[in-house]
Amino acid sequence: xxxxxxxxxxxxxxxxxxxxxxxxxxxxxxxxxxxxxxxxxxxxxxxxxxxxxxxxxxxxxxxxxxxxxxxxxxxxxxxxxxxxxxxxxxxxxxxxxxxxxxxxxxxxxxxxxxxxxxxxxxxxxxxxxxxxxxxxxxxxxxxxxxxxxxxxxxxxxxxxxxxxxxxxxxxxxxxxxxxxxxxxxxxxxxxxxxxxxxxxxxxxxxxxxxxxxxxxxxxxxxxxxxxxxxxxxxxxxxxxxxxxxxxxx
Ligand SMILES: Nc1ncnc2c1ncn2[C@@H]1O[C@H](COP(=O)(O)OP(=O)(O)O)[C@@H](O)[C@H]1O
Ligand SMILES: [Mg+2]
Numbered sequence: 001x002x003x004x005x006x007x008x009x010x011x012x013x014x015x016x017x018x019x020x021x022x023x024x025x026x027x028x029x030x031x032x033x034x035x036x037x038x039x040x041x042x043x044x045x046x047x048x049x050x051x052x053x054x055x056x057x058x059x060x061x062x063x064x065x066x067x068x069x070x071x072x073x074x075x076x077x078x079x080x081x082x083x084x085x086x087x088x089x090x091x092x093x094x095x096x097x098x099x100x101x102x103x104x105x106x107x108x109x110x111x112x113x114x115x116x117x118x119x120x121x122x123x124x125x126x127x128x129x130x131x132x133x134x135x136x137x138x139x140x141x142x143x144x145x146x147x148x149x150x151x152x153x154x155x156x157x158x159x160x161x162x163x164x165x166x167x168x169x170x171x172x173x174x175x176x177x178x179x180x181x182x183x184x185x186x187x188x189x190x191x192x193x194x195x196x197x198x199x200x201x202x203x204x205x206x207x208x209x210x211x212x213x214x215x216x217x218x219x220x221x222x223x224x225x226x227x228x229x230x231x232x233x234x235x236x237x238x239x240x241x242x243x244x245x246x247x248x249x
Contacts, residue, residue, distance in 0.1 A: 039210035
């Protein structure tokens with residue numbers, strides 16, 4: 001479970017100038033729920049995920065992961081969270097299995113447990129054809145699978161997936177969506193950011209719409225359509241954002 005209360009992140013952009021990337025954001029994501037963070041580019045989606053993953057520190061506000069406060073229990077939080085970042089940062093000379101072994105060791109997973117987990121992930125993500133090839137020249141789909149497997153190596157209860165299907169081919173995107181549904185069935189807590197509305201509508205139980213670092217509205221896709229008096233999510237979002245020129249989300 002992830003809870004954020006009044007989460008705020010300011011970046012110093014010049015000596016006397018600050019920029020508020022995340023502004024007083026509050027939400028809860030329960031176990032067994034897939035919640036979508038939506039918003040135009042620059043809305044603050046990635047920054048929220050980086051705050052929750054303890055990569056950045058909030059300027060104000062608090063967040064808890066499975067009840068552990070980010071500020072005082074970052075180690076506990078990190079063990080309970082798996083984050084799929086926007087950019088993967090794979091090592092070209094490492095094979096997928098080597099990546100997974102290395103990440104597993106970060107989490108102090110016992111050797112035999114780790115090897116079994118690696119095999120499980122290679123199978124689930126359909127990676128056996130390239131699991132022992134160096135990651136150099138991998139396609140987006142292949143790289144994303146390695147990154148996803150890495151995100152899940154320690155079987156985290158909470159998952160933060162930043163644009164998980166971005167740029168993937170049809171088959172890989174489908175597999176990732178299936179995996180997200182599976183995580184929900186396992187009663188995990190999943191937060192995804194996406195700018196593909198169609199996908200958000202299909203995958204997510206609830207949506208949080210962000211604009212300029214602030215929560216504009218949150219609810220189920222049906223609730224948001226009803227609130228805006230529109231029949232589809234795209235029209236609803238444009239109406240809620242109050243403009244038509246955004247690159248929608
Ligand atoms: N380290 C940083 N320093 C200064 N500004 C940043 C930093 N990281 C993100 N930002 C700014 O914060 C805003 C939100 O960014 P981001 O969270 O990446 O948005 P999104 O993921 O929704 O596209 C953007 O305007 C971005 O330029
Ligand atoms: Mg982003």
